[in-house]
Amino acid sequence: MAKVWVVPEVQDQKLKKISLEMITLARRLGDVEAVLIGEGVSPVAAELGNYGVGKVIVADHADLKTYTAATYGRVLSDLIRRDQPEIVLIGNTATGRDLAPRVAQRVDAGQISDVIDYRDNLFIRPIYAGKAFQQVTAVAYPLIVTVRPNVFKAAEPIGGGAAPIVETATVSLTGDDLRVIVRDVVRQVTGRPELTEAEIIVSGGRGMKGADGFLILEALANVLGAAVGASRAAVDAGWRPHQEQVGQTGKTVSPTLYIAAGISGAIQHLAGMSGSKVIVAINKDSEANIFKAADYGIVGDLFEVIPLLTEEFQRALAWNSEQAG
Known part of the structure; x- marks a missing residue:
C-alpha cells in the first residue's frame, strides 16, 4: 500500500x-x-x-x-x-x-x-x-x-x-530559512468557530447597508453557534474584516448550513461557498443570482426576516433543550 x-x-x-x-x-x-x-x-x-x-x-x-x-x-x-x-x-x-x-x-x-x-x-x-x-x-x-x-x-x-x-526529526535551518521572523501573532477572539471549519455560517453582503447592519447577523450567529462571514463588497466597504471574506479572493467554505443575507450572488462569492450542503438565501430582489444556488430562498427585507429567524431558532432550541432535559 x-x-x-x-x-x-x-x-x-x-x-x-x-x-x-x-x-x-x-x-x-x-x-x-x-x-x-x-x-x-x-x-x-x-x-x-x-x-x-x-x-x-x-x-x-x-x-x-x-x-x-x-x-x-x-x-x-x-x-x-x-x-x-x-x-x-x-x-x-x-x-x-x-x-x-x-x-x-x-x-x-x-x-x-x-x-x-x-x-x-x-x-x-x-x-x-x-x-x-x-x-x-x-x-x-x-x-x-x-x-x-x-x-x-x-x-x-x-x-x-x-x-x-x-x-x-532533526531540524536544520539555514540563515536563508530564517530571513523572515514572525515576532507575534494577534488573534481576534470572537468565541465563534473558525470560518473554514464552521458547521453553520451566517454571511452578509452589500444589502446589510453598513457595519451596524451586521449586528443582527451576529445575534443570529450567537444563537446558532455559527461563524459570521461577509461578501467582498462588505469587506471592501470596511464593514467587516478581511478574515471573514468568503469567495474567490477570500476563504472557501463548506459548512452544513450557509445563510446568505443581502448577498446578490456574484460568481466570485459563489466560488467560495457553493460547496455548502444547504444554502439559504435572503434577499428582497427575487431575481438575485444567489437564489439560483440556494436550496431555500426567502424574498423579503432581511432586517425583518433575520430577527424573526433568530426568535424562531431560539424557541426551537429552547424546546429541544427542554425535551432533552
Missing part, C-alpha cells in the same frame, strides 16, 4: 478539525503516517495514534513556533526527500495553500489542490468556480494534495488503537 503522510495543523497543542478530516481521506489511500511541525507539538503525537496513525515524525523546534513558508517548507521538504512518501496531504487552508506549492516545487512533486472527494483512484476537485469538477490521477510520485476543509468527515478514534511509532 502507498505511504501516505498527513501534515496536521495544530493550534494551542490541539489538532484542528482539518487534521482529522485528512486522516479520513488518508485511510482510503494507504498506510497513514503524520508529520508534526511546530514548537511544543510533541504531546500531540500520542493523540494521533488514537486515529489509526501508525507513525508520527515530530519536528519540534523553537524556530518553528510560528508558521513561515520558508521554515516549514524546509523541514517538510527535507523529510519528503529522505523518506519518499507517495502522497502528502495538507489542508487547503490559508497556511496549506501557502506551504503546498513551495514544497511541491522543492521536491519536484505534482500537486492537486482543493480536493473534495476520492473515488475509483481519482481525486475530485472543483474548477471554474465550482461549475465543473475535474478528475485527477497521479502518473508520478511524490504527490502533494491539499484537502478542502469541512468536506470529509472527521476521523473517529479507533478503539484499542496501538500507540504510534514516534520519531524525533
